[in-house]
Amino acid sequence: MSVVERVLPTEEAADLIGLVREIADGELAPRVDEFEARAQFPRELFRLLGRAGLLGLPFDTEYGGGGQPYEVYLQVLEELATRWLAVAEGVSVHSLACYPTAAFGTETQRKRHLPDMLGGELLGAYCLSEPHSGSDAAALKTKAEPDADGYTINGTKAWITHAGKADFYNVFCRTPEGISCLLLDAGTPGLLPQAPEKTMGLRSSTVAQIVLDGAHVPADRLLGEPGGGFRIAMSALDGGRLGIAACAVGLAQAALDYAVTYAKDREQFGRPIMEFQGVGFMLADMATQIAAARALYLAAARLRDAGRPHSAEAAKAKLFCTDTAMRVTTDAVQVLGGAGYVADHPVERYMREAKVLQIFEGTNQIQRLVIARSL
Structure with a gap:
């Protein structure tokens, strides 16, 4: 798994990403194949993430949240998604579920409900x-x-x-x-x-x-x-769409990493297939699309953190990032050839997972409507 170079706003945020990578590599990556094969919900892993403070990151510390900007929170989701998309998506959904109370609840409701919601034990x-x-x-x-x-x-x-x-x-x-x-x-x-x-x-x-x-x-x-x-539902979806965009980039990064490793090791006609332009250029396009998608969701997150309108930017990020994930995971299967079509390698799962990212939190056709109306 490659390590994405990140420019983070604080040393605390850099330490947080380091913790997330440690948990993702140690607790998520070893279990994902087993749980996906059994269609088993990893409830205890969400408790683990909660105890590490990862289920309330973008909310106020006054109510038990992590006090992190969306720019940082979304990069946490991306890191989780490179190891296990379903877990990253679950964290995003949990944040979506906390938002109505945090943003629209009375002070009494916030004090009563948010500490438990953000404390890590509840989902x-x-x-x-x-x-x-x-x-x-x-x-x-x-x-x-x-x-x-x-x-x-x-x-x-x-x-x-x-x-x-x-x-x-x-x-x-x-x-x-x-x-x-x-x-x-x-x-x-x-x-x-x-x-x-x-x-x-x-x-x-x-x-x-x-x-x-x-x-x-x-x-x-x-x-x-x-x-x-x-109004609550629509404003909540702005954040939810950015969460899915970040998850999509993480999934696409995982697919690229696996395809690159395979292309370096797999030999045909006496040399690694990555040396053939037909494969190398495909990987180059995948890497470029992922970098562009990451930049787009981070730009939208910074608008949100600055308190500026970002509904159209969230829609653009969700549209572009999830379409990128679908394209990149499909190409990763192609790089592996026949090996990519069997469950011995994870890219067939990545491709199946990418499809739903184009559907939930508003289909990509709905995102286009939102963007068109903003023009």
């Missing part, structure tokens, strides 16, 4: 999509009817990462005022995770529907204003 889920409303998030039908002391929720959420494994769920639902966001504990009666989906890739990341059958939630679990949920 979150983000329930926006539904079976009939994926890209058209505003068309969601799950309803939360006001009752004597809160809301009763009925409906179905779909494609929920960490379904059945999470400790808390952000549920976007329709209230009389419009779309609202409610925070539910995993043990809420009537919150019913369904059987996991059988996915093409990211098999160690549990994804399933959540059925809400008369699930009751107290009124103090409403995040933001009644009817303000769509």
Whole structure:
């Protein structure tokens, strides 16, 4: 595995990246093949990451977070993704699930919930999509009817990462005022995770529907204003899209590293195949695309850290980085030839994993809509 040279804003950030690499090499890399083959969710590894302070990095230290800028947090995700994409994606989803409370919760809600969310033992889920409303998030039908002391929720959420494994769920639902966001504990009666989906890739990341059958939630679990949920969802997705962009770059880097090593060792016609321009130029293009993708997500992160508008830049980063991951992983399989098509080498898994990155947190067609409208 090559070591990416990083320019980090502080010595603390450099030490953090060193810690992440140590954990990724020592704890993630040795386990990924086994857990992916068994489609087993690595819950204990998330606890390990939490105890190392890696589940609350971009949030305020006042509430137990790491106080790191997005520029640093995203590079942590990239490092994790080079060893195990499903774990990096899980950290990104957890951050997405903490965001509504951190950004829109009252001070009382933040003090009550965030320390546990960011402390490392809990894992979150983000329930926006539904079976009939994926890209058209505003068309969601799950309803939360006001009752004597809160809301009763009925409906179905779909494609929920960490379904059945999470400790808390952000549920976007329709209230009389419009779309609202409610925070539910995993043990809420009537919150019913369904059987996991059988996915093409990211098999160690549990994804399933959540059925809400008369699930009751107290009124103090409403995040933001009644009817303000769509604004919460869209602003949360800016950060989520940058997280997926960083994960995509990490996956692409892993594919390039493996392809380069193979091309140096594999000989045909009396010399390593990397010496043939047909292979060497392909690897050169892969490396260039990855460098451009990394620069794009970091530029968007710096805008976010500066408090400047970045929705279009996040969409550009998500679009370009995930398309790059798909292209690079496909080319990595080609570099290995027949060996790339069998499970003895990880590049076939990288290629399967890359596909979903073009789909979730808004399909890349939706990213193009966001970018076009910004023009």
